[in-house]
Amino acid sequence: MSHDFKSLTRFLVELGTDEIPHSNTPFLSHLIGVYRDLKTWGAPEHLVLAGLFHSIYGTSAFQGFTLPLDRREEVRALIGADAERIAYLNCALTRDSMDDTVESGGEPQLWDRFRNEPLPVSATEFEELVTLHLCDRLEQVGRVGNWDLRRSAWEAMARRLGGVALREWERVHTGAPAAPDATACWLSQPDEWSPLFARWADQHGAHARLHEWEQWGGRRVTALTLGDDGKSRPVRILMAVPHAHEPAPTAALVNLASRLLNGCHIDGAPSPTLGPNLLERALITLLPDTNPQGRARAVRRVWDGELDNDAFLIQAFGESSDGSRLGRYPEWTRADHQPRKVGLIYEEIAAGHYVEPNTSRKSTHTRAVDELFDRYAFTHYLDMHQHEGDEAALLPAGFDDLSPEQQGAESAWAAALLDMWDRNAIRHKGSYSPYLGLPRQEFFREYWRGRCPGMLQLTSEARNNRHAVSGAPTPLARQLRSATLAIEATLKHLAAP
Numbered sequence: 262m263s264h265d266f267k268s269l270t271r272f273l274v275e276l277g278t279d280e281i282p283h284s285n286t287p288f289l290s291h292l293i294g295v296y297r298d299l300k301t302w303g304a305p306e307h308l309v310l311a312g313l314f315h316s317i318y319g320t321s322a323f324q325g326f327t328l329p330l331d332r333r334e335e336v337r338a339l340i341g342a343d344a345e346r347i348a349y350l351n352c353a354l355t356r357d358s359m360d361d362t363v364e365s366g367g368e369p370q371l372w373d374r375f376r377n378e379p380l381p382v383s384a385t386e387f388e389e390l391v392t393l394h395l396c397d398r399l400e401q402v403g404r405v406g407n408w409d410l411r412r413s414a415w416e417a418m419a420r421r422l423g424g425v426a427l428r429e430w431e432r433v434h435t436g437a438p439a440a441p442d443a444t445a446c447w448l449s450q451p452d453e454w455s456p457l458f459a460r461w462a463d464q465h466g467a468h469a470r471l472h473e474w475e476q477w478g479g480r481r482v483t484a485l486t487l488g489d490d491g492k493s494r495p496v497r498i499l500m501a502v503p504h505a506h507e508p509a510p511t512a513a514l515v516n517l518a519s520r521l522l523n524g525c526h527i528d529g530a531p532s533p534t535l536g537p538n539l540l541e542r543a544l545i546t547l548l549p550d551t552n553p554q555g556r557a558r559a560v561r562r563v564w565d566g567e568l569d570n571d572a573f574l575i576q577a578f579g580e581s582s583d584g585s586r587l588g589r590y591p592e593w594t595r596a597d598h599q600p601r602k603v604g605l606i607y608e609e610i611a612a613g614h615y616v617e618p619n620t621s622r623k624s625t626h627t628r629a630v631d632e633l634f635d636r637y638a639f640t641h642y643l644d645m646h647q648h649e650g651d652e653a654a655l656l657p658a659g660f661d662d663l664s665p666e667q668q669g670a671e672s673a674w675a676a677a678l679l680d681m682w683d684r685n686a687i688r689h690k691g692s693y694s695p696y697l698g699l700p701r702q703e704f705f706r707e708y709w710r711g712r713c714p715g716m717l718q719l720t721s722e723a724r725n726n727r728h729a730v731s732g733a734p735t736p737l738a739r740q741l742r743s744a745t746l747a748i749e750a751t752l753k754h755l756a757a758p
């Protein structure tokens with residue numbers, strides 16, 4: 262069909278789109294900009310028209326204007342069924358499902374936020390959606406200047422499409438600040454990053470103090486304290502990673518140390534300041550991996566969905582004598598379970614004697630946290646984890662035992678993480694106390710009883726391996742981004758001037 266541009270814009274003006282702000286311009290101007298750019302890119306007519314209506318029903322990122330879905334028929338009559346279908350799909354898909362697909366480079370695995378179920382699309386529809394999505398981004402990023410937002414995902418879209426889309430991506434990004442490369446910044450195996458901590462402690466003197474503990478078998482647990490001033494700073498934050506099958510927060514903490522000490526990411530890309538004079542207001546202790554013995558047994562550096570979750574969780578927890586996944590126990594001996602294989606999560610503390618680092622007081626994790634607490638009396642502890650589902654901020658198992666003031670502070674901190682993920686298109690499950698009424702809640706209560714008085718705790722869960730419901734793999738860049746955002750939200754919330 263050949264379309265009448267004037268009548269289409271009249272329809273949009275009547276809806277009031279010229280008075281709604283979007284990306285520092287009227288919404289209508291942005292819609293027309295995307296329409297115009299898709300034409301320049303040589304897109305087929307139905308895709309150009311979809312560009313003009315690309316967020317008409319609202320998107321997961323833009324809710325400033327939403328036409329009710331029961332008016333789809335009207336839109337179809339105006340721009341045709343093919344164009345309306347692409348516009349509708351663009352409004353329905355969650356940004357994170359789009360990012361996952363392009364970053365993992367696989368088949369489309371989109372998720373429908375209207376129906377909360379998978380959103381099946383054909384290969385052609387997917388290519389058109391990626392084209393529309395990228396064009397939409399490139400039309401506004403220069404105006405808004407939020408270069409770091411989902412950057413690796415946009416770049417993956419440009420590289421997937423090639424041709425004019427890639428040329429336009431490069432043109433728009435000329436002069437933009439260089440972006441870190443997640444693969445190059447990812448250090449998570451003990452021998453990859455612990456020498457860096459030792460070197461930085463040498464180079465930065467009192468600004469970076471190294472701490473070490475030895476595990477049974479000789480592996481060393483390493484921590485770095487930034488802004489060491491004993492207990493005098495008002496905010497003193499510990500961030501730690503107890504589980505060896507959860508490498509993304511390790512990589513994020515190591516990269517954070519580089520950003521704070523050297524002003525750049527591990528790969529040398531410049532890092533904008535994480536807050537002026539952050540290290541004069543806050544003491545920050547990084548404990549990126551409290552079970553390097555377990556981590557060193559890992560057959561992979563990152564769990565990005567190549568193995569399915571069953572195979573991955575056998576690596577994580579171990580394999581029983583009958584081939585099933587080994588259970589989760591705070592403390593056990595080889596004689597108790599006679600496993601074929603011991604999972605990464607466990608720390609061997611004497612021959613054939615195993616503990617889970619964050620539920621047994623016999624672990625090196627516990628020793629490190631307690632000794633550091635004696636020295637710095639942390640006000641806050643971010644316990645960093647990964648799981649096979651949407652992101653979450655977990656309140657402590659003993660949340661109900663806290664004072665109303667402490668509960669309020671915990672909830673506000675959790676909300677800061679959720680808000681940060683929201684703004685970066687990372688879907689999350691909200692915040693809650695897990696394990697309520699289960700034996701595991703009592704393990705945790707017992708584990709913390711009488712320790713670290715006054716220290717507020719929050720657990721961040723970044724997505725690992727494959728999503729338990731959708732089955733979508735979780736690319737490395739996405740894992741690093743998610744853990745990094747939890748850290749940034751924590752620093753911003755607790756230590757902003």
Ligand SMILES: [Zn+2]
Pocket residue numbers: 504507645646647
């Ligand atoms: Zn964990």
